[in-house]
Structures are given as C-alpha cells and as structure tokens.
Amino acid sequence: MSLLNVKDVSYSYDGTVNVLLDVSFTVEEGTIVGLVGPNGSGKSTLIKNIFDLVRLQAGSIRIGGHEHARPEAKKLGMYLSSNDYLPEFLTAREYITMMGKLFGLDVDHDEAAGLFRKFSMDGRYDDLIEDYSHGMRKKTQLVSALVVRPPLAVIDETLNGIDLEALHFAEREFRRVRDEGRSILLCTHDFAVLERLADRTLFLDLGRVVYDEPTKDLVEEHGSLDAMVFDYLETFQR
Structure with missing residues (x-):
C-alpha cells in the first residue's frame, strides 16, 4: 500500500524556472527509498513540498491517503533536516x-x-x-x-557527521523500522549506505526524475549507485 504518493509536482521560486518539473513517485509501506541527486537537483524543495513548508503550486501529495497539508497527514510524517x-x-x-x-x-x-x-x-x-x-x-x-x-520518516543527510559505529547501528535500526511496516525516505550522498539499505532509489536531476528503480537493479546495471550518478552527469555534461 502506498504511504506517500507524489504526483506531477512542479515548483518554481521565481515563476519562470522550474526547480521541480512533473515529479511523481510513491513510497510504499515497509520500504526504504533512497533519494539522490547533485546539488541543485531539487531534493530539498521536494522535501519542503512534502511537508508543506512551501505552498504546493502544481500536482498533488498525499500521505496515508490524506492531502499532505491536512493535520491527519502531518501526524504520519517526520522530517529530520540536513542541519543540526x-x-x-x-x-x-x-x-x-x-x-x-x-x-x-x-x-x-x-x-x-x-x-x-x-x-x-x-x-x-x-x-x-x-x-x-x-x-x-x-x-x-x-x-x-x-x-x-512515525509511519514515514524523511531523513535528509542526517547520517552525515556521525561516527562509523553509530552509522552501522542506525542502519540496523532502520531495517527494524522497515520490518515493522514503517517507511523511510533517505536522502544521502553516501551511496554505499543506500546500496545496503534502500529497496528503491530515486535519482533526481534538474527537478526531474531520472531513475526510479529497485536499488539492486540499478547496481546490477551500472556497477554501483556512484557509477550510475556520475555516468549520467558525464553523459549529459551537467
């Protein structure tokens, strides 16, 4: 069952250049989904839209079946920001x-x-x-x-800055959370963590979804998530 449903979300800060363009994806119950992309790809804006920190301009976002700005939806999601x-x-x-x-x-x-x-x-x-x-x-x-x-935790670079032992413990706890039927959207530049944890990986660039596939399939096709990202960036000379 879909816990988070993002459909055709677009967003612009100045009314002309889209930071997000027709972004659609889901996070199912009991899954860990990785969110990756270079700086400026729209990841932070996407998360702000999910948690109603900026006003949704186009598309729809539902959490647990509720429109994302409703109190019922906000009780289901927790945001761990990249800052401390x-x-x-x-x-x-x-x-x-x-x-x-x-x-x-x-x-x-x-x-x-x-x-x-x-x-x-x-x-x-x-x-x-x-x-x-x-x-x-x-x-x-x-x-x-x-x-x-919470049923849904969005973790934005929170793993950065913690020691290796703490990272391994956090990974074990994330797996336990998943086994309980709860879900995590994990935004990180540590691709090795996602290769160990993420059921699916969502790759965002210039506000568009480039890949949204099972992590194991992406690793099998490209060799690693790191290679997937950099091969794409080199190909399109971004």
Whole structure:
C-alpha cells in the first residue's frame, strides 16, 4: 500500500524556472527509498513540498491517503533536516518529550536513554543540547525518530557527521523500522549506505526524475549507485 504518493509536482521560486518539473513517485509501506541527486537537483524543495513548508503550486501529495497539508497527514510524517538546528536551551530529554507530544506519544525515556548509550552518548541524555557536538546533535535527531517511530520518516543527510559505529547501528535500526511496516525516505550522498539499505532509489536531476528503480537493479546495471550518478552527469555534461 502506498504511504506517500507524489504526483506531477512542479515548483518554481521565481515563476519562470522550474526547480521541480512533473515529479511523481510513491513510497510504499515497509520500504526504504533512497533519494539522490547533485546539488541543485531539487531534493530539498521536494522535501519542503512534502511537508508543506512551501505552498504546493502544481500536482498533488498525499500521505496515508490524506492531502499532505491536512493535520491527519502531518501526524504520519517526520522530517529530520540536513542541519543540526535543535533548540539549544532544552536537554535531549526535553526535546524528545516535545517531539513525542507533537505526535501524541508518551515517550519511553528508558528506551531513549538506551539509544543514547548505543549511540555512544551514555550519560548525556539530560545535558543541554547547546553542549552537544555536531555529531551528537545528529544522533539526537535520529534518536527522536527511532523513539517516535512515525509511519514515514524523511531523513535528509542526517547520517552525515556521525561516527562509523553509530552509522552501522542506525542502519540496523532502520531495517527494524522497515520490518515493522514503517517507511523511510533517505536522502544521502553516501551511496554505499543506500546500496545496503534502500529497496528503491530515486535519482533526481534538474527537478526531474531520472531513475526510479529497485536499488539492486540499478547496481546490477551500472556497477554501483556512484557509477550510475556520475555516468549520467558525464553523459549529459551537467
């Protein structure tokens, strides 16, 4: 069953040049979908449209069958942005409590503290976020998603800046989330991660969908996702 349905979405910031042009794809329940593309390809604008952070100009977006701007849809999706701008005046406990309340969830703080330990942040759960490093803030974002466990998580470069051990643990947790029937749209430049995790990969360039195929098929055809992207860019001299 389709959890996220993006159909014929176009978007322009100035009314003349389309940042997105007739973008269509779906994210099925219980899947991990990779989102790749060079800078300026429209990935961030696409994510902003999904979460109603910019007004949809053309096309339609539905989450769980609901129009994306409806409260019912917004309760189903969680966005982990590429930056680490978290409320520094809160502790991680307070931040994750707040995130839980946004989704109508009473947070299991023992679970959250346990995830902090597994992410090598033992004893830091009640520290102010302002005292966290960049990597710790990224891990805090990941913990919030793993505790809240929304039907759809859109993870935008959140894996960048975390250590290798934490990355491997995050990958295990993402697989567990998928096994529970929840879905992840994972935007990352780490193509090896997608080769290990993603059921499908969506390649966006200049606002258009170039590829939307099973990851294993793309790897079989091109040798790797890295080769797929760079072969395409060289071919079209972008």
